[in-house]
Amino acid sequence: MVELALRFLIVGALAFGGGGAALPLVERLTVEETGWLTHDQFAVGVGLSYATPGPILVLAAFVGHYVGGLAGAALASLAVFAVPVALAGLAAQLLERFRNIPWLADFARFAAAAAIGLLGVTLVSFVRPVLALEPLLLLGAAVVAFADARGVSPVLLIVAAAAIGAGAAVVSAEGFLSR
Amino acid sequence: MLGIFFVIGAAAFGGLGATVRLIQRELVEKRGWLKSADIGEAMAYTKVLPGSTGVQIVTFLGWRLLRWPGALAATAAYLFPSLAMMTAAAAGFAALPDTAWTRGAVDGVLVAVIGLLAMAIWRLARSEAGTPLLTAVLVAATVAGFFVNAAFVVVAAGSLGLALRFFRLRERHG
Structure with missing residues (x-):
């Protein structure tokens, strides 16, 4: 501590x-x-x-x-x-x-x-x-950067990204960036 | 006073810009406890100090209102909402079960953070590294950061700034 x-x-x-x-x-x-x-x-x-x-x-x-x-x-x-x-x-x-x-x-x-x-x-x-x-995911990062530049709220972006990530993982039936 | 800073702290999404706008509206326009000039001074003097400028402006203005007790109380009130949120989020995150969808959500957040961080770097570089020399320092620091401790790089760069000032002064006095 x-x-x-x-x-x-x-x-x-x-x-x-x-x-x-x-x-x-x-x-x-x-x-x-x-x-x-x-x-x-x-x-x-x-x-x-x-x-x-x-x-x-x-x-x-x-x-x-x-x-x-x-x-x-x-x-x-x-x-x-x-x-x-x-x-x-x-x-x-x-x-x-x-x-x-x-x-x-x-x-x-x-x-x-x-x-x-x-x-x-x-x-x-x-x-x-x-x-x-999965390098293509960097496109997603670019979209987020672009949206942020346009004034979209970071809160919204993070929540959306988490939801999309969760959804994609469920759809593919295992963590899609599997460790 | 505590109440106002608490509310400002809870609403200050977007850091410095939002904080200043809220202070302007609540303390200058609505209540007249401070003048716009006070905010300008707060920004000017805290800019050169290490730390989050938003917090330091609150501390500075809190001092103006009620000296040290004011400075500390205003800062505590301002920070409380976000600290409480972060602690709750940390506890919640640590308690998440390790399932596919939670891992997917985390990965999604990682991607979003990359985008947000890239944008933040761009904005910061534009405002803080305006001259060619500062840009060179920025790039050198990026490279150095892969090999050397970050704290060392920051102190070294700052020392460079001091050294340059020293040599410029020596030139002038010949």
């Missing part, structure tokens, strides 16, 4: 570019290094984060639940938001001083660009299993 809190503290402290850009870091720290979740489970967590209101980093509650149930979810959530919230409160409090920290802005701009690039790595980790078994 201590490890859970520490890892999410780090995620919160390094989440330049926003919560969405921190996903690769979360994946690295909570999937690859620890094996708390599989890539599939992580992807579902990400999907749920897109579908729920509020910040993406509530993903911490999802991961935390796997590690330690309700307490784990609460602890991870507290840890991931601790640094950002503390800094934001401080910014409000010390307004004048924060106005003149150009080096922070430079650090953040480059860190954010890198974080977005790293999202590509996460994308690949999601694409790999799909590619290995």
Whole structure:
């Protein structure tokens, strides 16, 4: 549990570019290094984060639940938001001083660009299993991306995708991306 | 105040954009507790900080309303709905039986997430990596990310930004 809190503290402290850009870091720290979740489970967590209101980093509650149930979810959530919230409160409090920290802005701009690039790595980790078994499914991903660009609600897209996936699996009488 | 932020937190589908619109409507237009300028300042100052900007704007504005107790209470109220939903969803997901249709549903979600993530990367890249240099950093980070720890890549890129500023300053002062 201590490890859970520490890892999410780090995620919160390094989440330049926003919560969405921190996903690769979360994946690295909570999937690859620890094996708390599989890539599939992580992807579902990400999907749920897109579908729920509020910040993406509530993903911490999802991961935390796997590690330690309700307490784990609460602890991870507290840890991931601790640094950002503390800094934001401080910014409000010390307004004048924060106005003149150009080096922070430079650090953040480059860190954010890198974080977005790293999202590509996460994308690949999601694409790999799909590619290995049924590349045509990526067309489905493209449809989803297109719909999202047109303003279709992510909630709707995820629910529809889950329903289609479930339906297809039932029709083919076994999991169609069988493990 | 707690009630408003709770409601905003429950309705903020779409993250930052939705959060700001809701705050604008509920706190500025309807109740006049804040001015639009406050929201603008909140966005400007929290942008350079690590973390979800939406949450930090709530913290910032909460501080403006009632200092530290306000900041913490507003943040907690804002986060509670989505944290509760995520925890419930996690519990529900973990309890799913391993049948064909649940596996199919998960696979469907995986495909959808690929599409949504790709779109998110595109939008973020357009807004955050506008210059050729930043785009180069982005691409380099993608490549590096396959070999090196993500945290290291982020810190290295940030340090590069600092180093460039340092060298530019040295040039100017000769």
